[in-house]
Amino acid sequence: MxxxxxxxxxxxxxxxxxxxxxxxxxxxxxxxxxxxxxxxxxxxxxxxxxxxxxxxxxxxxxxxxxxxxxxxxxxxxxxxxxxxxxxxxxxxxxxxxxxxxxxxxxxxxxxxxxxxxxxxxxxxxxxxxxxxxxxxxxxxxxxxxxxxxxxxxNFAEVLRALDALQTSASHGVAMPADWTLGQDVIIPTSVSEEDAKTKFGEYDTVFPYLRKAKLPE
Missing domain, CATH: 3.40.30.10 (Glutaredoxin)
Structure with a gap:
């Protein structure tokens, strides 16, 4: 296995x-x-x-x-x-x-x-x-x-994946397809709307289960 x-x-x-x-x-x-x-x-x-x-x-x-x-x-x-x-x-x-x-x-x-x-x-x-x-x-x-x-x-992809993993680990977020540093991230569905507003401020609700936001400065 x-x-x-x-x-x-x-x-x-x-x-x-x-x-x-x-x-x-x-x-x-x-x-x-x-x-x-x-x-x-x-x-x-x-x-x-x-x-x-x-x-x-x-x-x-x-x-x-x-x-x-x-x-x-x-x-x-x-x-x-x-x-x-x-x-x-x-x-x-x-x-x-x-x-x-x-x-x-x-x-x-x-x-x-x-x-x-x-x-x-x-x-x-x-x-x-x-x-x-x-x-x-x-x-x-x-x-x-x-x-x-x-x-x-493709070690540029390995580097991109490493950036995504480190960003996810440090900010508790997920990344959309083809994400690179500086682009919007996905707010996990486990985060309530109230907590999302507190952490990210304004964010874009594409669907109830797909919310995108910029990382906090």
Missing amino acids: SLRINEVVPDFEADTSQGPIRFHEWIGDSWAILFSHPKDFTPVCTTEFGAVATLDTEWKKRGTKVIGVSVDGVEEHKRWINDIETYCGNDVHFPIIADEELKVSKLFNMLPAEAYMPDGRTPADSATVRSVFIIGPDKQLKLSMTYPMTVGR
Whole structure:
């Protein structure tokens, strides 16, 4: 069974390109994004790691740590990082977990329990390891997405989703389709009209169950 929203994510110890970590301790009081890859030195994954490195200042602005996971070892990761930096023109500041034994991939239900890595393994052997997990400071899973091998992830969407999750957590609101920072939010149906007026002032009632408002300054 996949990890469910609001479940505490598994804790684990692992070697990374920046040294050993214990996952929950590494997250600390931050938000975190774990994004996984089936193998180093693969074309789509190289472009994705480059996209994450390019967004380094955006993750930091949002108090969010990012960490990659791939099924190769630390030395392969370090060599691959050189290619990623050459490709995107930015330094890779985040660690990459060495998941050679598939421990993390199995803990996060990206691979079946009986999966193993054969000699001469290829990305197809771990094709389902193409996921993104956004984790809150409470170590609970807030959002997950899984992509096929051929489709590069849109990290602008990951960033947008992170903004929405953080806004929802801090203001107790919901977000409409395609929402971005600065746009109107949705007042939950659990909030009474009186409380909505107190918190938001004027708001737009589209339907009794759909009320839109600007966030308080």
